[in-house]
Amino acid sequence: MSISAERLQACVGSRRTFAIISHPDAGKTTLTEKLLLYGGAIHLAGSVKAKRARRAALSDWMEIERERGISVTTSVMQFVYQGIHINLLDTPGHNDFSEDTYRTLAAADCAVMLIDSVKGVEPQTIKLFQVCRLRQIPIVTFINKMDAFGREPMDLLDEIEKVLGIPTTAASWPVGSGPNFQGVFDRWSRTFRHFEKADAGSRRAPMTVTSIDDPGLRQALGASWHDRLLEEMDLLDGAGDLFDRERFLAGQVTPVFFGSAMNNFGVEPFLEHFVELAPAPRGRRTESGLIEPASPFFSGFVFKIQANMDRNHRDRIAFFRICSGRFERGMEALHVRTGRTLTLSRPLMFLAQERTVIEEAYAGDIVGLWDAGALRIGDSLSTGQPVEYEGIPRFSPEHFVRVRLADPTRRKQLQKGLDELSEEGAVQIFQDRQRLARDPILGAVGTLQFDVIKHRLKFEYNVDVLYDALSFQYARWVEGPGFDPAALERQSWTTSCVLDAEGRPVVLFENEWNLRRAVDDNPQLSFIASVQPARRGRAAS
DSSP: OOOOHHHHHHHHHTEEEEEEEOOTTSSHHHHHHHHHHHTTSOSSOOOHHHHHTTOOOTTOOSHHHHHHTOOOSOEEEEEEETTEEEEEEEOOSSGGGHHHHHHHHTTOSEEEEEEETTTBSOHHHHHHHHHHHHTTOOEEEEEEOTTSOOOOHHHHHHHIIIIIOOOEEESEEEEOOGGGOOEEEETTTTEEEEEOOOGGGTSOOOEEEEETTOHHHHHHHOHHHHHHHHHHHHHHHHHSOOOOHHHHHTTSOEEEEEOBTTTTBTHHHHHHHHHHHSOOOOOEEETTEEEOTTOSSOEEEEEEEEEOSSTTTTOEEEEEEEEESEEETTEEEEETTTTEEEEEOOEEEEETTEEEEOSEEETTOEEEEEOSSOOOTTOEEESSSOOOBOOOOEEOOSEEEEEEESSGGGHHHHHHHHHHHHHTTSSEEEEETTTEEEEEEEEESSTHHHHHHHHHHHHHHOOOEEEEEEOOOEEEEEESTTOOHHHHHHHOTTEEEEEETTSOEEEEESSHHHHHHHHHHOTTSEEESEEOOOOTTSOOO
C-alpha cells in the first residue's frame, strides 16, 4: 500500500528512539520502569525492592536477570505518549556487557545519561558518554536518587562539566534531599512540582503544580527551603548557560533534570520535556552517502540478535532499526550482504518479553524480525536499492576460557548453542588451529558473560559445560603479507594464534609486553583491535 510523502514525514516525525546509559546501580532499570508507568504502558511498576519479593522488573526477561537482579541484555520497550511513538532501549546495567550497549547506541537517536546523586560521574558513565560523543548523539541528563543524601546540585553540575567536558543547563532544580526531598522546580515552565509518596513508587506520585511566588508554596516548603530556592534560581538565571537546541542536537550541551525514580519524584515532568527535546529520526550514513528517514524506500540494519526469548518455540529474533521509509508486514527486502531477497512476514514490536505482531512501522522504530539464521549483527536490508549502513564492529575480548563438555555425547548440542549465542554478540568463539571445533575458546569483554553463557547452555540447550581459564588478556586480528602463525608463536610461548568464527586469524597475547613486541617485530602486519562485519558477496577476510 502506497503512502503520501506528507503522511510518511508525519509518521517519521512522531518517532523517538533513545537508550539509557549509566554506571551499574545508578537506577537505570528503575527509571525505565517508571517511564513505562508514566507512559501508560504498565499500570504497576516492578521496582528493585519488588524483586526481593520475587516480582522481577518487567524489562528483565531473562531468567538469570531475575535471579541476580541485574540487566545483562538489551530490552526494547515501545509505547505511545502524547501522540509520540517511543522506542526505549534498556541497555545492560553491568559493565561486563558494555559491548552490547555500544551496539545498541548505534540504533539510538538520543541518550538519557543517568547519574547517581550520591556517587556522581562514575567510570562506566564516562565510557558510554565518550561513545555518544563520538556518534554525536544528543544527551539528556537525569540526576537520580535525590531521595538520598547526595552531593549538592551545583557540585554535580560542576562535576559533569569538568569530568565529561560538556556544558550543562539545569532544566529542573531539586528542593530538598534525602527524606526532605519535596519536588522540583521546572525552570522552563517556571512552576514548582510538589510530589507525595505513593505505594512505594509502584504507582504515580500525586503532584501539585504551583507558581514559585504562590504564598501557599512558601508555607508548604517552609521559609528556609523557599528562600534557598529563590536564591539558587537567581544564581542560575544570572550565571547558568542558556539552553540552545542546536547545540544540544550536536551533542555540545546537556539539559539536566533532577528526581528520584524510586519514588517517582520528577519523572513526569522529565518525560514531558523529553519527548519535546529528543530528536526525531535523522539522516544516517551509508557507504554511498546520507539516507534521509523520509526517503520513499525502506532500509535499516540489524543491531542485535536474541535467541530463545520464547523457550517453548526456540525462536531467534533480529532487532532491526528502521532508518528510512515505511515497513509493511510481508514485504520483500534485499539482504545486502548476501544479495538474496527475504520475505519479512513475522514482524514484532516489544514490551520487554511481551511481543505483538504488527502490520507496519516507520523510520525510527525498532522491529523484531523472526529469523531462521540468515541475519547477523550489522546486516542491512533495503528495497529499491542496495544500502549498506556503517558496520557495527566486533571488539577485542579481554577474558578467555576453554570450554569442556561434562557429557561428551552432547557435542552437537554444544556447537548449536555456542553458534546461536555467539551470533547474539555476548561472546566470541575461537578455534584452536589443531583442535578446530573441539574444546572451543570463548572470548568476552567481562567474566560475567561466561556465567550467562553457561547458564543459558544448561537451561536452553540442556548442555553442561566446564571452563578452563586461559591467561590471555589481548586479542588482535591480523592482516598483512606473509603472515605465518607458527612463526609468530615461536617468538613467544605466551602467544597463540587461533581462528574466529569466520575463519579469520586472531592472535592471543598474555600481556601487553608480548603484544608490543609482536607489533615491533612484524612491521609488515596489522594487529587490529576490532573488525567490521562481512560485506556483500564475500566472507570477511
